[in-house]
Amino acid sequence: MRILLVGAGGVGTAITRIAARRPFFEHMVVADYDLPRAKAAVAALGDKAHRFTPVRLDAADEEAVTATLREHRCDVLLNATDPRFVLPLFDAALAADADYLDMALSMSKPHPDRPYQKVGIKLGDEQFARTAEWVNRGRLALVGMGVEPGLADVFARYAADELFDEIEEIGIRDGANLTVEGYDFAPSFSIWTTIEECLNPPLIYEKDRGWYTTEPFSEPEVFDFPDGIGPVECVNVEHEEVVLVPRWIPAQRVTFKYGLGEEFIGTLKTLHALGVDRTEPVAVRTDQGTAKVSPRDVVAAVLPDPAELGDRMRGKTCAGTWVKGVKDGRPREVYLYHVVDNEWSMREYGSQAVVWQTAVNPVAALELMAEGVWKGAGVLGPEAFEPRPFLDLLVEYGSPWGLREQ
Amino acid sequence: MRILLVGAGGVGTAITRIAARRPFFEHMVVADYDLPRAKAAVAALGDKAHRFTPVRLDAADEEAVTATLREHRCDVLLNATDPRFVLPLFDAALAADADYLDMALSMSKPHPDRPYQKVGIKLGDEQFARTAEWVNRGRLALVGMGVEPGLADVFARYAADELFDEIEEIGIRDGANLTVEGYDFAPSFSIWTTIEECLNPPLIYEKDRGWYTTEPFSEPEVFDFPDGIGPVECVNVEHEEVVLVPRWIPAQRVTFKYGLGEEFIGTLKTLHALGVDRTEPVAVRTDQGTAKVSPRDVVAAVLPDPAELGDRMRGKTCAGTWVKGVKDGRPREVYLYHVVDNEWSMREYGSQAVVWQTAVNPVAALELMAEGVWKGAGVLGPEAFEPRPFLDLLVEYGSPWGLREQ
Incomplete structure (x- = not known):
């Protein structure tokens, strides 16, 4: 397998470090808009760098991406950029007859009149609309x-297959107890993506009602996270699982709640009230004369790079899927989860916990694809595949998952 | 008198409208970095536009400013830009042998080690350092x-001259009950300047101690503003009066408190925690390629232009000077103030209240200079001149001031 990794930010860099230890692929081209960043990611691999080639590439330039895939004879494009670049990279992969893998979906657009009640264009709609093309090409x-x-x-697919006969609700719950020394405000993940997730109208799925939206930060609940993290206030957030899970798994209700905490919510509300969360460019004076910039890019540029904060970070991050339903005629409730301790991920990989936790999964998925364990054609979510081999592989990667009966 | 007005933003535009009704000057050149903005200001004067000429000018380009002053044979430069441009405009005026008038002072720099206890470079220090040159040139x-x-x-000078024998404290107090329909957050004055004022360490003067600083937003007090505005929470803010007043008026203590309100303070604190209040440029992707922008400029570009909000604004703004001391052996306390009702300023001048209130004063000062009532050489603050003619002229401009015995 020859891989084109696009994006050598926090997650992309962690991907190279995780992949470097696995023999399943032949070569990985590491592409970034900022060539020194791609070079730094490869250089950091030391004596494992020989399977990696850094290149400069603009993820928005579909033709250039297709050309790079062809030039390096890549079988698959792994997208580790922010969600703005999903569509050009997705299209470029198909144009070059490559498989494609990303960690988000194409972006949503709120309903023009009733954004906090009805869905507009949903996450992934623009990708799923092209399913036939991918099926036809066998990609x-x-x-x-x-x-x-x-x-x-x-986790959701595993619960549906092995733990439940009927599912009432699947609720993704994400929480952490991470702190960053010396910073008033230092998000542990891409602020660009965090703003996008948290300020878009949160999405909820109900079998009888379909998808609908609410006001941001709705339905606060305190969820008790495992492994010493403890209770964190979580609120509804727009997230891809709410689109993906109901496409493959029968559930009465699907939600996503993010453990943001009160202070973080306040900060995001202020960013929104000011309008500096916006992506539409505004004209400002620059050292190159007047130019148009996206205010959200400026916020991201000002904040410390979350991938660089690992040394100052303490604590653990938890991602997981809470499932409520019936098994053998009896009510059951479980939380399937994955915890990464920042101390461990820094020591083992030099990557901070949140970034490492995101990065390990696409590498494991590529490994299953390379081995032919996961295969298919079309535009498919993770729940379209057998969950067991993936969960076993995570354990082999040294990062086990857990199950808590509630 | 021939005037070069630099800056055709909110205050600059209001200056043209106020000046257009006064015969004391021969011509006003209206300069802006953005020529269409200068042209719009002049065009809005209608049949009074003949004494005004719009030109394009970069306030940071000292040589270009000097050349413009000479080309149009201007006697005086009126600076209506933000405080970043004080020094180049101040120097350009002297180079062209013109008088100079501004509405702020050259910027401060916090003390490198103890910013919230000690002063570093104070507001105006760099202007007052050049006093000898201005005196020598007779400008x-x-x-x-x-x-x-x-x-x-x-007001402070008037109180010292006519209302008090001894002054214990002079405290500038600024408050408003302005609201802006349809906006979550819409400052009524330049956000660039507001951030600069509010996030720099507040300055306090005490006769025995000299100038010192505190933490931002220190010493909150509720001040009861006149004319129906009522009580507003005020906090210490870095402001020019604390530097200027003690240079000419004997007072035990001088402070400036701004009626910001809790929500506004919270927003400014968040901007600061995020770092988007910073002026040091950061590199971001723009439509012109990667360029360096000042994050604070982006915040200003995103927010609605306060000068354009007059139609949606309701309420009054009050500026004034509270003085506590002794007169004829008895304790006395007064508040000298100036209130502008937004409805009045919009109807009379099409300018919103805060901007109009700022603009009327330099026009009145220029009129006193043109008539030879206010004259001098060197770098002088407003308290260096006879206050009575100025206060009388304000009344003549249709904008009377008030005195409240406390």
Whole structure:
């Protein structure tokens, strides 16, 4: 397998470090808009760098991406950029007859009149609309294959297959007790993506009602996270699992709640009230004359790079899937989860916990694809595949998952 | 008198509208970085536009400013830009042998080690350092001649001359009950300047201790503003009056408190925690390639232009000087103030209240300079001049001031 990794940010860099230890692929081309960043990711692999080639590539330039896939004879494109680049990379992969894997879905657009009641364009709609093309070409686009979405969807499929006869609700719950020394405000994941997730109208699925939206930060609940993290206030957030899970798994209700905490919610609300969360460019004076910039890019540029904060971070992050339903005629409730301790991921990989947890899953998925264990054609979510081999492989990667009966 | 007005933003535009009704000057050149903005300001004067010429000018380009002053044979430069441009404009005026007038002072720099206890470079230090050059050339730089600083300093001088024998404290107090329909967050004055004022360490003067600083938003107090505005929570803020007043008026203590309100303070704290209040440029992707932008400029570009919000604004703004001391052996406390009702300023001038209140003062000062009532050489604050003619002229401009015995 020859892989084109696009994006050498936090997650992309962690992907190279995890993949470098696995023999399943022949070569990985590491592409970034910022060539020194791609070079740094490869250089950091030391004596394992020989299977990696850094290149400069603009993820928005579909033709250039297709050309790079062809030039390096890549079988698969792994997208580790922010969700703005999903569509050009997705299209470029098909154009070059490559498989495709990402960790998010194409972006949503709120309903024009009633954004906080009705769905507009949903996450992934623009990718799923092209399913026929991928099926016809016999190519696989495995979408939403990070941790959330990704592992959380694998958990949902595992619960449906092995733990439940009927499912009432599947609720993804994400929480952490991470702190960053010396910073007033330092998100542990891409602020660009965090803003996108948290300020878009949260999405809920109900079997009788279909998909609908609510006000941001709705339905707060305190969820007790395992492994010493403890109770964290969680709120509804727009997330890919709510789109993906109901496509393959019968459940009465699917939700996603994020353990943001009160202070973080306040900060996001302020960003939104000011309008600096916006992506539409505004004209400002720059050292190159007047130019148009996306305010959200400026917020991201000002904040410390979350991937660089691992040394100052303490604590654990938890991703998981809470499932409520019936097994053998009796009510059952479980939380399937995956915890990464920042101390462990820094020591083992030099990557901070949240970034590492996102990165390990697409590498494991590629390994299953390379071995022919996971295969298919079309645009498919993680829940379309057998969950057991994936969960076993995670254990082999040294990062076991857990199950808590509630 | 021939005037070069630099800056055709909110305050600059209001200056043209106020000046257009006064015969004291021969011509005003209206300069802006953005020529269409200068042209729009002049065009809006209608049949009064003949004494005004719009030109394009970069306020940071000292040589270009000097050339413009010479080309149009201007006697005085009126600076209506943000405080970043004080020094180049101040120097350009002297180079062209013109008088100079601004509404702020050159910027401060916090103390490198103990920013919240000790002063570093104070507001205006870099202007006052050049006093000898202005005196030698016989030219006047009248600095800090807006409303606050400006009218507030005139009030302080008036109190010292006519209302008190001894002054214990002079405290500038600024408050409003303005609301803006349809906006979550819409500052009524330049956000660039508001951030600069509010997040720099607040400055306090005490006769025995000299100037010192505190933490931002220190010493909250509720001040009861006149004319129906009522009680507003005020906090210490870095402001020019605290530098200017003690240079000319004997007082035991000088403070400036701004009626920001809890929500606004919270927003400013969040901006600061995020770092988007910073002026040091960061590199971001723009439509012109990667360029360096000042995050604070982006915040300003995203927010609605406060000068354009007059139609949606309701309420009044109050600027004033509270003085506590002794007169004829008895304790006395007064608040000298100036209130502008947004409805009035919009109807009369099409300018919103805060911007109009800032703009009227430099126009009145120029009129006194043109008539030879206010004259001098060197770098002087408003309290260096006779206050009575100025206060009388305000009344003539249709904008009377008030005195409240406390």
